[in-house]
Amino acid sequence: MQLSFMNRTTMLQQLDETSEWDIIIIGGGATGLGTAVDAATRGYKTLLLEQHDFAKGTSSRSTKLVHGGVRYLAQGNIKLVREALKERGLLLKNAPHVTTSLSFVLPCYSWGQKMYYGIGLKIYDLMAGNLGLGKTKIIGSKKAKELLPTINTKKLSGAIIYKDGQFDDARLAINLAQTAVENGATVINYCKVVQLIKENKKVNGVIVTDELSNKEYRLKCKVVINATGIFADEILRMDDAAAKNIVSPSQGIHLVLDKIFFPGSDAMMIPKTDDGRVLFAVPWHNKVVVGTTDTAIENHSLEPQALADEIEFVLHHINKYLDVEVKPTDVKAVFAGLRPLVKKGAANKTALMPRDHTIIVSGSNLVTITGGKWTTYRKMANDVLTNAAFAAGLQKKSCITEALKIHGWVTDTDKNAPLHIYGSDALAIKNLCKQDKTLSELIHPLLPNIKAEIIWAVQNEMAITVEDVLARRTRILFLDAKAAMEAAPVVAELMAKQMHKDNNWMQQQINDFNTLAKQYLLS
Numbered sequence: 001m002q003l004s005f006m007n008r009t010t011m012l013q014q015l016d017e018t019s020e021w022d023i024i025i026i027g028g029g030a031t032g033l034g035t036a037v038d039a040a041t042r043g044y045k046t047l048l049l050e051q052h053d054f055a056k057g058t059s060s061r062s063t064k065l066v067h068g069g070v071r072y073l074a075q076g077n078i079k080l081v082r083e084a085l086k087e088r089g090l091l092l093k094n095a096p097h098v099t100t101s102l103s104f105v106l107p108c109y110s111w112g113q114k115m116y117y118g119i120g121l122k123i124y125d126l127m128a129g130n131l132g133l134g135k136t137k138i139i140g141s142k143k144a145k146e147l148l149p150t151i152n153t154k155k156l157s158g159a160i161i162y163k164d165g166q167f168d169d170a171r172l173a174i175n176l177a178q179t180a181v182e183n184g185a186t187v188i189n190y191c192k193v194v195q196l197i198k199e200n201k202k203v204n205g206v207i208v209t210d211e212l213s214n215k216e217y218r219l220k221c222k223v224v225i226n227a228t229g230i231f232a233d234e235i236l237r238m239d240d241a242a243a244k245n246i247v248s249p250s251q252g253i254h255l256v257l258d259k260i261f262f263p264g265s266d267a268m269m270i271p272k273t274d275d276g277r278v279l280f281a282v283p284w285h286n287k288v289v290v291g292t293t294d295t296a297i298e299n300h301s302l303e304p305q306a307l308a309d310e311i312e313f314v315l316h317h318i319n320k321y322l323d324v325e326v327k328p329t330d331v332k333a334v335f336a337g338l339r340p341l342v343k344k345g346a347a348n349k350t351a352l353m354p355r356d357h358t359i360i361v362s363g364s365n366l367v368t369i370t371g372g373k374w375t376t377y378r379k380m381a382n383d384v385l386t387n388a389a390f391a392a393g394l395q396k397k398s399c400i401t402e403a404l405k406i407h408g409w410v411t412d413t414d415k416n417a418p419l420h421i422y423g424s425d426a427l428a429i430k431n432l433c434k435q436d437k438t439l440s441e442l443i444h445p446l447l448p449n450i451k452a453e454i455i456w457a458v459q460n461e462m463a464i465t466v467e468d469v470l471a472r473r474t475r476i477l478f479l480d481a482k483a484a485m486e487a488a489p490v491v492a493e494l495m496a497k498q499m500h501k502d503n504n505w506m507q508q509q510i511n512d513f514n515t516l517a518k519q520y521l522l523s
């Protein structure tokens with residue numbers, strides 16, 4: 001069994017003991033964590049700093065798809081789709097415990113639609129080559145109803161079934177952090193970069209505040225990578241106060257429903273909403289995630305709020321396609337995320353690799369990467385490191401992540417086993433239950449998570465707060481916000497025991513969590 005060495009105190013000691021890092025990465029989402037894995041496995045002395053918890057930002061708020069992006073295919077962006085399909089295939093191989101292949105049913109209402117989408121999705125499946133997940137098929141409306149029992153069959157002429165990937169985004173983020181650490185990186189949550197250090201107009205370090213102790217560190221390095229997603233502009237302005245914004249955030253929301261509204265194990269893809277986007281209904285952890293939207297947002301934050309219009313939009317569309325009615329009171333949780341879209345024209349001459357993601361090497365050698373998607377994090381990491389190593393004159397080293405197994409990798413995953421998402425760590429969690437029988441009790445009667453997961457998260461996954469456990473180590477907040485609030489006292493008590501915290505800490509944690517969780521409730 002492979003154990004991680006994730007211990008925040010040990011990590012902080014490294015800050016005092018290391019005189020110079022090769023690479024400091026700002027941001028602990030998909031992009032930053034993927035970059036930390038790549039940098040560490042190339043042999044660079046690597047540090048990653050995250051201001052809040054790993055995946056607190058956009059990376060825990062995705063639609064949970066590991067996909068090539070059918071949408072990009074319709075736009076004719078073949079190169080991007082082929083690249084994403086390759087990454088989809090690699091991720092399903094390298095992290096089988098947190099990913100899965102899933103059938104998607106696309107309802108069609110005319111012969112023409114069946115042909116159009118059937119041919120398009122056939123091409124999509126062929127483009128994956130030997131990393132394909134299964135054949136695209138055209139089915140009749142009767143079969144479609146069997147697969148999606150609540151689908152509205154009025155005027156339905158049939159459907160297309162195609163395969164794509166699915167994952168648990170925040171769990172993968174934690175596993176990437178563990179993989180980075182096991183390969184020699186230092187990764188620390190709750191450490192905010194507040195300033196860049198410069199010498200002769202070149203960035204060669206950062207000033208960081210430990211958000212838990214308020215201690216400040218001055219850290220030196222050969223190159224800084226800005227992987228802060230929607231916050232990229234703030235770091236760019238630490239480098240150049242006059243820097244123009246390159247990111248225009250776009251919000252997407254999801255509603256989570258009970259399986260009763262969408263029984264069966266297949267997902268549904270609605271190919272064209274009223275605003276011309278795609279909308280998904282995806283089974284996830286025994287619930288259904290429905291979304292998403294695309295709303296330009298002026299002000300960004302770590303906790304974006306779903307707008308009334310967006311909620312209405314998702315409910316309207318899902319109700320149009322189902323023969324059961326979903327009411328706002330049926331929604332178990334609502335969550336919003338912000339896409340770090342790069343403004344047109346921002347990727348000027350300095351952008352060395354303009355694709356779905358953008359890389360900018362500033363005159364000061366600050367390297368910024370933003371845009372892209374979860375699915376392509378590995379390729380993004382490879383691209384940004386090639387640029388960063390060149391900019392900083394680091395010794396050239398090859399990327400080895402194509403075949404690198406992510407922490408938790410196992411040969412056989414029984415996706416029905418309750419702890420399967422932990423992969424090879426599941427055994428150690430079961431062992432905790434053997435030592436203390438009470439740890440096999442459920443955290444909440446409506447959800448399958450057990451108390452041992454709380455202990456595991458504190459001991460091995462750097463969970464610091466009740467929110468870390470309920471939102472990102474387990475996904476309870478995203479699945480059922482009311483149940484999460486009810487579970488908070490149990491989580492706080494067990495964490496307090498583990499972390500030697502007092503009653504005041506417990507109460508503060510419960511209050512903070514409840515304030516947050518209320519924003520995930522619709523009614």
Ligand SMILES: Cc1cc2nc3c(=O)[nH]c(=O)nc-3n(C[C@H](O)[C@H](O)[C@H](O)COP(=O)(O)OP(=O)(O)OC[C@H]3O[C@@H](n4cnc5c(N)ncnc54)[C@H](O)[C@@H]3O)c2cc1C
Pocket residue numbers: 026027028029030031032049050051052053054055056057058059060061062063064065066067191192193194227228229230231250251252253292293302336337338339340370371372373374375376
């Ligand atoms: C609604 C929606 C649905 C999506 N669905 C999918 C999908 O199904 N599949 C897919 O492949 N992709 C999807 N994506 C895209 C994907 O989620 C994002 O591309 C990806 O998560 C971005 O990761 P990131 O690391 O760049 O940003 P983030 O996850 O936001 O990470 C940036 C991190 O930087 C930290 N940070 C900021 N400033 C500082 C500082 N000063 N010091 C330290 N840390 C700092 C933040 O706290 C944050 O954690 C979706 C996106 C959205 C919005």
